[in-house]
Amino acid sequence: MKNMLKFLVVIFVLFTLSACGGKTILTDNGLNNKLIEMGFDTNDITDSIEDSNISVVRTANNRTYQIEYYVFKNDESAKLAFENNMKMFKANKKYKGKLKSAKNYDKYIQETNDYYNVVSRNKNILIYVSVNIDNKKDIKKVLNELGY
Secondary structure, eight states, X not given: OHHHHHHHHHHHHHHHHHHTSOOOOOOHHHHHHHHHHTTOEEEEOGGGOOOTTEEEEEEEEOSSOEEEEEEESSHXXXXXXXXXXHHHHXXXXXXXXXXXXXXXXXXXXXXXXXXXXXXXXXXXXXXXXXXXXXXXXXXXXXXXXXXX
């Protein structure tokens, strides 16, 4: 009986740990579909981008604010784009930001008097948001649902 109990405890622990493996990463189609479900109109603007490291660029607009996301050909290019966007936000030294990082994931949040800015990377996908501060609560909810 003790052995059976130990076995069940081990299985439970393994199952619990496997559920904590990290953020779920939606593909381009997954993000696009999720945004449409959430009431956004999405547009593929890939043809307007001349960066060979980018596979897909989409905008999502809900008539209140816009989200942009970029699918890069590899994680390294997405990480470099994340760092460049973060530097752009940090250039405004008047406002401090918050950086969160984990394996294959980075997020930088900056709040100003007027804007709530977020750049977030999950593997090779980068999301960029700069919205009126009044939309902070809503955009946080949207980004949470998207895994960013």
